[in-house]
Amino acid sequence: MQLHKTDRARAELKPGNRTLGQRERTLLLLADGSKSVQDFRPLFNGDGEEIALRLLREGFLQAHPSKAPAAARPPTPEKPQPVKLEQPVPAPSTPPAPAPARLSADQFDGKRSLATTRMFLFDICERMFSRKNPELAGVFREALRDARDREAMLAAARRMIEEIEKVTGSERADSISERIAMLLPAEQEA
8 A cells, every 4th residue: 555645744744834743744755655654664763654654544644555557457347326416516626726836046857866865965054054053063964974874864864954943944944854855765766
């Protein structure tokens, strides 16, 4: 069963809407329909699966069967659904217009990789902490140098995002979390 975001999750991830913690929000960002609950198990020091299950129960995620090749799926006969006349037929809803794309000076069109993620985090570290808090910047630089795998990179990024949130607020921290999710390779690629 592959995990997908619900409308509730999409609302949670919008700037200004914050009811979940950073770990839950990170997991929501990573739930892209290609991962199952078991895929999240190694995240957050082994708590990833538990967090994913809680998000499923709370309605932030939903599980859909993984897509099997069309030839392997047995055909399912379509049954007409009876229409009850006493209930009004809902009018078709038009999807909301897409939000205008936010332009950023640091657009990225490259491949997902740990190296790209590391460079992005080094850049954020320099921008956010090198002048205002050089000791903390040194701690983050060391953590990024030592991060050799996806989980270590996520742990370093989480600590950095928590500090960014304290300094600049949740909206900036959320946008950086979104960027990290776009840059990190999928778990099987790392």
